[in-house]
Amino acid sequence: MVRLEIKNLKFSYNSKPVLKNISMEVSPGKVTAVIGPNAAGKSTLLKCIAGILKPEGSILLDGKEINNFKRENLTRAVSYLSQESSTRAVLTVFEGVLLGRIHSLSWRVSDEDLKAAWNILRSMDIHKLAKRYLNELSGGQRQMVSIAQALVREPKVLLLDEPTSNLDLQHQLEILELIRGLTIERKISTLIVLHHLNLAARYADELVILNNGEVYASGKPSVLTPETLRSIYGVNARVTLDDHGIPQITPISSVRSKHLA
Numbered sequence: 658m659v660r661l662e663i664k665n666l667k668f669s670y671n672s673k674p675v676l677k678n679i680s681m682e683v684s685p686g687k688v689t690a691v692i693g694p695n696a697a698g699k700s701t702l703l704k705c706i707a708g709i710l711k712p713e714g715s716i717l718l719d720g721k722e723i724n725n726f727k728r729e730n731l732t733r734a735v736s737y738l739s740q741e742s743s744t745r746a747v748l749t750v751f752e753g754v755l756l757g758r759i760h761s762l763s764w765r766v767s768d769e770d771l772k773a774a775w776n777i778l779r780s781m782d783i784h785k786l787a788k789r790y791l792n793e794l795s796g797g798q799r800q801m802v803s804i805a806q807a808l809v810r811e812p813k814v815l816l817l818d819e820p821t822s823n824l825d826l827q828h829q830l831e832i833l834e835l836i837r838g839l840t841i842e843r844k845i846s847t848l849i850v851l852h853h854l855n856l857a858a859r860y861a862d863e864l865v866i867l868n869n870g871e872v873y874a875s876g877k878p879s880v881l882t883p884e885t886l887r888s889i890y891g892v893n894a895r896v897t898l899d900d901h902g903i904p905q906i907t908p909i910s911s912v913r914s915k916h917l918a
């Protein structure tokens with residue numbers, strides 16, 4: 658169980674500021690969704706937390722700066738699934754998932770590693786793909802395998818960048834249910850970038866709305882109000898609450914649109 662804290666995070670690409678003083682927390686056993694328009698800085702934020710980019714400010718795991726972690730300890734604790742994960746290696750699905758446990762694989766694959774790979778393939782209902790080659794899969798199947806690679810490591814912190822972007826509706830729901838279930842069961846601190854606002858409202862405990870490199874608002878899904886959607890996304894939308902008090906968003910028009918009411 659590891660608490661993730663981010664304090665005054667700043668990052669620039671070639672002196673262009675992309676993250677401007679971000680502070681937020683992700684609690685163990687909770688799913689926090691980062692939402693916001695294109696180019697808001699969502700992927701950059703995840704890359705900073707994963708240790709791929711070196712920002713200013715603090716990223717703390719249980720109060721310890723990630724800069725002070727040895728690389729192997731950071732990759733053991735934090736599992737990161739990027740937006741553009743692809744592999745050119747000629748591997749089967751099973752081998753690819755097994756590689757997700759690279760931190761524990763030594764010269765010999767343990768029974769525990771094999772079991773963990775099978776278990777995750779089964780729980781995602783993709784075990785029938787086990788012997789297929791990764792480069793022969795559909796985009797959605799490949800995305801499922803990438804998610805399996807991230808989960809098989811049994812991380813303390815899970816960072817997922819648009820993990821459901823290529824999935825059909827049934828798989829989107831199944832995967833988000835699985836991620837939510839594992840987050841609660843294993844007390845993972847899960848941070849997930851999602852564009853689909855209704856799914857974010859339904860599956861996340863907390864939302865962080867990024868806009869132009871800053872936290873515009875954060876809190877329970879009820880932060881998604883028509884005013885926020887208009888201000889952040891430039892859309893007119895209706896927001897109703899379902900039986901559980903979860904906001905359901907119906908987009909109506911772009912505020913720029915001249916043709917729609």
Ligand SMILES: Nc1ncnc2c1ncn2[C@@H]1O[C@H](COP(=O)(O)OP(=O)(O)OP(=O)(O)O)[C@@H](O)[C@H]1O
Pocket residue numbers: 670671675693694695696697698699700701702
């Ligand atoms: N490698 C890079 N070099 C220079 N600028 C970059 C690089 N990667 C991203 N940027 C810029 O940083 C800003 C934030 O990009 P980022 O990918 O973090 O946004 P995002 O919120 O994840 O967007 P999207 O929803 O479109 O995926 C954008 O203006 C983008 O053009």
